[in-house]
Amino acid sequence: MCSIIGYKGNEHASTLLIEGLKKMEYRGYDSVGIATIKSGKLLIRKGVGKVAEVNKSLRLDELPGKLGIGHTRWATHGGIVDSNAHPHLACNSTIAVVHNGIIENYHELKDELYRSGHKFNSETDSEVIAHLLEEYFEITGDIRLSMIFTCKRLVGSFAFVAVFNSSTLCGARYDEPLIVGVGHDDYFLSSDILGFLNHTDRAIFLDNRDIVVINDSDISFFNFDGDRISRKITQVAWELGDADKGKYSHYTLKEIHEQHQTIVKSMDQDKKNLEKFCKIITDAKNVFITGSGTSYHSALIAKQIFSKSKIHVEPIMSSEFQYSADLLDENSVLLAISQSGETADVMHSVKSAKEMGAKVLSIVNIPTSSLARLSDSYLEVNCGPEIGVAATKSFTSQIALLYHVADLIGKKSNGIFASKDVLTKAIKQVLELDSHIESVANQIKGSKDIYILGRSLHFPICLEGALKIKELSYIHAEGMAAGELKHGPLALIDNNSIVIVIHPNDSTYGDTLSNIHTIKSRGAKIVGISNKKDEVYDYQITIPTINESLYPLIEIVPLQLLAYYLSICNNANPDYPRNLAKSVTVK
Numbered sequence: 001m002c003s004i005i006g007y008k009g010n011e012h013a014s015t016l017l018i019e020g021l022k023k024m025e026y027r028g029y030d031s032v033g034i035a036t037i038k039s040g041k042l043l044i045r046k047g048v049g050k051v052a053e054v055n056k057s058l059r060l061d062e063l064p065g066k067l068g069i070g071h072t073r074w075a076t077h078g079g080i081v082d083s084n085a086h087p088h089l090a091c092n093s094t095i096a097v098v099h100n101g102i103i104e105n106y107h108e109l110k111d112e113l114y115r116s117g118h119k120f121n122s123e124t125d126s127e128v129i130a131h132l133l134e135e136y137f138e139i140t141g142d143i144r145l146s147m148i149f150t151c152k153r154l155v156g157s158f159a160f161v162a163v164f165n166s167s168t169l170c171g172a173r174y175d176e177p178l179i180v181g182v183g184h185d186d187y188f189l190s191s192d193i194l195g196f197l198n199h200t201d202r203a204i205f206l207d208n209r210d211i212v213v214i215n216d217s218d219i220s221f222f223n224f225d226g227d228r229i230s231r232k233i234t235q236v237a238w239e240l241g242d243a244d245k246g247k248y249s250h251y252t253l254k255e256i257h258e259q260h261q262t263i264v265k266s267m268d269q270d271k272k273n274l275e276k277f278c279k280i281i282t283d284a285k286n287v288f289i290t291g292s293g294t295s296y297h298s299a300l301i302a303k304q305i306f307s308k309s310k311i312h313v314e315p316i317m318s319s320e321f322q323y324s325a326d327l328l329d330e331n332s333v334l335l336a337i338s339q340s341g342e343t344a345d346v347m348h349s350v351k352s353a354k355e356m357g358a359k360v361l362s363i364v365n366i367p368t369s370s371l372a373r374l375s376d377s378y379l380e381v382n383c384g385p386e387i388g389v390a391a392t393k394s395f396t397s398q399i400a401l402l403y404h405v406a407d408l409i410g411k412k413s414n415g416i417f418a419s420k421d422v423l424t425k426a427i428k429q430v431l432e433l434d435s436h437i438e439s440v441a442n443q444i445k446g447s448k449d450i451y452i453l454g455r456s457l458h459f460p461i462c463l464e465g466a467l468k469i470k471e472l473s474y475i476h477a478e479g480m481a482a483g484e485l486k487h488g489p490l491a492l493i494d495n496n497s498i499v500i501v502i503h504p505n506d507s508t509y510g511d512t513l514s515n516i517h518t519i520k521s522r523g524a525k526i527v528g529i530s531n532k533k534d535e536v537y538d539y540q541i542t543i544p545t546i547n548e549s550l551y552p553l554i555e556i557v558p559l560q561l562l563a564y565y566l567s568i569c570n571n572a573n574p575d576y577p578r579n580l581a582k583s584v585t586v587k
């Protein structure tokens, strides 16, 4: 999704802005732009395309000046055209603004600003911020006051950064992240610490309703009511910035291949923190669990693994949560799962739960995220930066940690902790099938529709496998509970169908085998993911035998690899699927 970077210091700003935007490219975007201030003059260049392409054609990094802002835009309001790219300028070209989020009342503000004589150059909601700042600066002659008055007028979610030609850099946040990077004698403002982590590991995480103003003499913080506030510097881990592809051709492939190590790291938790987390669950009367996309699939698995430990948890998709929030009260707990910890749907669920008096727990990969900061207690999955837009290693880490928590508080254990070594070995064995899975992908690459079937614990893995195939390869894929086939979807099966079946030799084996025969007799080709050889499969991906309840952790791996190789077969870029963003900060 959109990324923000701002810089004020002694270095050539545009070079640092471009570098920061490149570090945040994984978040997804369609256009790019920067603005700098040189000798009191505001200079701006922007266009549609990737940072490297636009930089090559417009030489963004040649803009002079030691103060500037940059942005990559993921279109929401207004088409993907140069004029809608950020930064946006106020009428007199003395103020430029970059914005993440959505200004819900922008129609009303735009009408009002039109009537006061402002002219607009884009279709975006964001441009109103530049004109509001200009309007209030004309009235007050004071940058701090114009920031406060502007923020008070905005409805929606926002993090924005503005430069004034008087050499001032400002930022404000409400429901979108914004972080100050504190260097030796310079400052960064960014939506993601990766934007400045190459230069400083000292960060100030702004809270909701915070404003920061950086001028030549100092840095100061205010809230939207105009009160001066103080904010602490946090030392962030340098390793977060340590993300390169190594020997792999894509981040996605590298991250898939890290999973035998990352699942173990997710169980390496501080004992006290883990106990606190577990106690909040055991003290609760009702436990709800939420997430979006892949993280919601983790929630579906959690329902089953907690139920094996005799604990009832109720999964609710975050985008649907608001319609069920009435179920929660002060005796409830909401456990939110999110890799980024910034997903708007998840954040809204958490806020509704808090309003109902419920406690909030979270499982995140980014400990400095808004979700972690809002939670009564949180656990980190510790899987390192996940750059590929599609969630892979964060998923297996989330579920490994959920197994661990369920085992610690449940009456019956799934045995994950004791099986760490077995699991590491089993995942490694599946990863060694990489080239076999590539050849299966080559056999099925022409298919228009792929169905993935399984029962019980395997069903959420079918949903997750289908999501990976859709987003990486752009082939339509559907995950289904195998027993539901006869209730309708069987009508779709013919000799053009590809059906992947998750079929280990466990308690689901016999029933799923009957379903396979039904499909096979209608001409479909079967890809079996199983630990038992069977002639019924047209292609088999053989997984190792492990403890029955832990199969989800290994059977997702061949599906991730299959999705990856299908995307390569279809000439898609698996790291940056079209239309998608890593951190979905809009509702």
Ligand code: F6R
Binding pocket: 292, 293, 294, 295, 296, 337, 338, 339, 340, 341, 342, 343, 346, 389, 390, 391, 392, 467, 468, 471, 582, 583, 584
């Ligand atoms: C799919 C994918 C998305 C995310 C979803 C939630 O591969 O990556 O479905 O899982 O947008 O993101 P987080 O976990 O950051 O809240």
